[in-house]
Amino acid sequence: MSDKIYVLDASAFIGGFYSKKVSNFTTSDVILEIKDIKSKLFLQSAIEDGFIEIREPDPQDLRKVEEVIMSSGDILRLSEVDKRIVALALTLKKDNFDPIVVTDDYSIQNVLKIMKISYKSILTPGIKALVGWIKVCKGCKQKYPSDSSLEECEICGSPVFRKRIKVNKKMNKNR
Ligand SMILES: [Zn+2]
Structure with missing residues (x-):
């Protein structure tokens, strides 16, 4: 059995998430992406305390991610930073880890789904306080925010x- 680890994107940090039980990884450009002071300080102390490790993906894994995105058409719109996060999960998988990408970004989640990489989303505290509901696609189970006006799945x-979802239970699991 390989070790479970988390790969965190910017939405995880903005949501105040990292695990104290398992290792957390992110890329240097995710850190640069974080602009608001509160999230920045949160991140800084987590790095200083040794909870978050910064690693860059292997170039060949980045190419793999780009191939997948190209062959899956224009539904999938990922920024360079997003691609590198997905690629980092691949790189860590090669190191015999069992990566779970923590992201609230639907485009990243879709690519992860195609690449069979696990992910979990943390709903931002604002959303969590407001709703115990979520919208789910009947076909592919894609999740959407409960206030989305979508009638049909984008995918x-x-x-x-x-x-109905049990947000709090989900939030505290694996911490
Ligand atoms: Zn669907």
């Missing part, structure tokens, strides 16, 4: 329905 076109 597969199936109907989207509202579903």
Whole structure:
């Protein structure tokens, strides 16, 4: 069994997430992406305390991610930073880790799904306080925010329905 680790994107840090039980990884450009002072300080102290490690993906893994994005068409829009996060998960997988990417970004989640890399989303505290609901696609199970006006899934076109979720339970798991 390989060790479970988290790969964090900017939305994870903005949501105040990292694990104290398993290792957390991110790339240097994610750190540069974070602009607001509160998240920056949070991140800084987590790095100083040794909870977050900065690593860069292997160039060949980045190329692999780019190939997948190209062959899956224009639905998937990822920034350079996003691509590098997905690639870092691949790189860490080669190091015999079992990476779980922590992101609230649907485009990143879609690419991860195609590449069979695990992910989890942390809903931002604002959303968490407001809703115990989420919208889910009947076909591909893609999740959307509960306030989304979508009737049909952006990915597969199936109907989207509202579903109750236990946000708090999910949030605290694996911490
Ligand atoms: Zn769908």
